[in-house]
Amino acid sequence: MKPAPFRYVAPRTRAEALDALRRYGSDAKLLAGGQSLVPLLAMRLARPGIVIDLNRIGDLAYVRPARGGVAIGAMTRQRAAEDDPLIASRYPLMVAALRWVGHPQIRTRGTIGGSLAHADPAAELPAVAAVLGARFVLANARRERIVDAADFFTGYLTTALGPDEMLTEIRLPPPPERTGWAFTEVARRHGDFALVGAAVLLVGDGEGRCAEARLAFAGVGYGPVRVPEAERALAGERVTEALAAEVRRIVSRSVEPEGDIHATADYRRHVAGVLAARALIEAASRLEVRT
């Protein structure tokens, strides 16, 4: 478990990093927290010619207010995001989900950008990004472009990132007023990648009904899986046991997971429905009613 030979650069600035990416392109790998990349290197499953270490770049780790929402630098440690007061006040769903990511040790190294760029199908953050409507800032040496969550995750462990591009920032739009939220998951052990995870965001109408519902699942497809039919069924409705059961059926019917040694496709389909219903009930209990 020793990596194959590779070259190593540790740029000090974003520009230097992008310049290195421009030069080496697909022969290069960016190193963020290393929690996914380093094992791949050690097992020689990844054999980049050069590793570009982002850890010395000062201005890639931040959480700051941006037009009513927040902007999160790609190198922000997952643990820092979890502890961030701004994120806690505006996106408690993200904090709740982060607690399911590995263990504190992992999150202290692992980054927000690394998790999203790595795009593990069972990772929690992509589902959170999906329901929060996150936008991804992708930069190369010449330009920046902005991609929606729906367009960022393009396949199994693949994203819209080009070989010369770096994810620099994640932008979360202002949270709607009166939201109810929940994140829940089933993993084989605490801290494992999800067998199935469910993120729910309900936008309340002030009367206890959902004006809008967003559901996204981890572990049941290559990226975060939205279930539009369930979201439609919820729109304008009050969440009741019966409606939750209906959503459960829709979700189990709609998702198309794959099986692996940890759980079959059937298991995941079933549990996606179960978790959808549970998360819905929990999210609805947080919906504020106008007084």
Add this chain to the structure above:
Amino acid sequence: MGTRYFGEPVRRREDPRLLTGRGTYVDDVRPPLLLHAAVLRSPHARARISRLDASRAAAAPGVALVLTHADLPPALREPLPRLIPHPALVHHKTQYALAPGQVRHVGEPVAFVVAESRYQAEDALDLIDVAYEPLPAVTDLEDAVRPGAPLVHDDMGTNVCAEYTQRVGDPDAAFAAAPHVFRERLRMDRGAASPIETRGVVALWDAQTRELVVYDSTQAPIRIRNYLAALLGLPQNHVRVIAPDVGGGFGPKIMMCYPEELLVPHAAMRLGRPVKWIEDRRENFVSMNQEREQIHDAEIAVDADGRILAVRTRFLYDSGAYIPYGIIVPIVASTQLVGPYRIPNYECTFKAVFTNKVIVSPYRGAGRPHGCFVMERLMDRVARELGLDRAEVRRRNLIQPHEFPYDTGLIFQDNAPLIYDSGNYPALFARALELIDYEGWPAAQAAARREGRALGLGLALYVEGTGIGPYEGCRVTVEPSGKVYAATSVGTQGQGHFTSFAQIVADALGVDVADVTVTTGDSGAFGWGTGTFASRAAVVAGNAVALAARAVRDKALLVAARLLEARPEDIELAGGRAFVRGAPARSVALGEVAVAANPLRGTIPAEWEGPGLEASRYFAPPRGTFAAGCHAAVVEVDRETGALRVLRYVVVHDCGPIINPLILTGQIEGGVAQGIGNAFYEQIVYDPDGQVLTQTFMDYLLPTASEVPPVEIAHIETPSPLNPLGVKGAGEAGVIPVPATIASAIDDALGTRITQMPLSHQRLLELARRAPVGAAAGGAA
């Protein structure tokens, strides 16, 4: 003799060193000029090697040596040693140091590269040109015994390498006449011991003195030394094997020998430079021995009151591709199955079967978890079928305290009669029921059910054969400083021997435990021994330590008597001094006694039997001593996701007089954690082609602190009559009944009938979805 330390929770004296990173594990041994080795392993479960050309690797940067089978000296080209032969083991196949022309499991060593760094060694592996012709493989245990199955070893004509039956009474007649017979097909799947420190070897060869020093993360340094001397053509006196701090063994580190244990010293001798090989985690999953896979067809015959008339099991034992360690595991499984119960008629038959998988040898429990699982599943089944209370059925069948010694009629793994020496099973069972509040359980369960929660209580009892021979030894020395040194060659892999053995010595010699230094696992310090396995070190080495310390004490009394002009009977040892009983002012420091025992001039009396305060003693038990215990657990199952939570876990344990309760607690807690792994998390998964799908800790799931509940432990102490300290082993106890206990608890929660371990979220969900809602397994009546 004062017993100040025996029984006290003396803190582990090794911990400050280990916890502050000052331990010496094999990888911490870094001699100058060290070279590093890497192993090329078969990617196929079964294949013929049609071409093997290492010339490019040999020419690669930094490479010092490349070895294939053809490059080895004759002694290393032979199959590796056959350990523990048995008349029933007719095909005692062992692997080779490097595969000669055919490989039989993924991970089997094919070539060995030594280079200036491990990186370069691994780079060179990529350059070895091997052509494999894949052959059909068999990985499924049941498939392997079907006619026409691919053969793991062509020359055998079958995959069954041993078939063995033991019979007590007349089971056929008992089954034929019994009013009730219940059958179960019970299965346990493969697991891995996963010590935190993988295997590793460093070898240093001194060409001038022709002496070989080997650091080896092994449980059996003496036996490794003996094989190394024989296979490398060296006198035993010129080979020193040191098992330094060992980061866990759990059984698979007692193999003599793994290929690397020979290849590393051989390479060091060939190159005249020290060589290191550290098994990495991926290698560990395909090259360290594994265990657990068995399939039992078991049946029980009972009368109308649930009294056992007969038990029978016929089972398949997966041995992997070779069977170097012999048939110890299935013998243990089949003989320990009977547990604490009176079973007048019993029959066990097993077939040991080759498959194209990693070799199997004992792993903590070593067949006992299987036996216990089978027996306890049968007991739950009887209770349910007869509508009896689970605890009552067990109680009716327990061997009673007055029945000891109790001869089971079986022959144990040490080839000695399996006779339970002492115990009090009703007492420990009653204690466990009390701790788990068995009386209050029906109400507690019903209350939880009203909240929609599925809770279950599980129970399991076991008997554990421990402390088998042949022997261990110890040398105890009092130095002129008054400090005491004890050397025994059993290895230590976390059992706390540095503390528990020191306690025994300190008590015998009346010194502070901090003044006793214990050396274990170094053939240079003590040259005779067997190893740390089968829950035997505290019993066999512990008693050798006691005997040696007592011999030194006797000698100290003689010498001190002379110095103090008193009779030896009147001398006492305490506080590091010898003094005359009743006249503490007449005293002399123990160190001075040691000096007097080794005078510069004059004579030493014949009854001193030599100079110094030193003695070596051996302890050779006639047969094993039998510990026992009961586990009880409360679990909660999420019916909709198959998630399992262990809410309470109770252990009542009897290993005789306890040397150190703190260490014992650690042993039990660790065992329970591994048992929980065996029950719900840990499974080595092979695909039909023999590829291992679990080669990282992301896929092979060890339970963590989040999954393992606090363990509530209570003890009862029935001494063994078979050894001076009266102790019994405790190393494997924690793990044995956990799968049985968890299965029993889940059945109680869901009304299921668990027949397979490990479970998982998915399996539990499947079971829950099939189970009738609201059903329970006959709990407390």
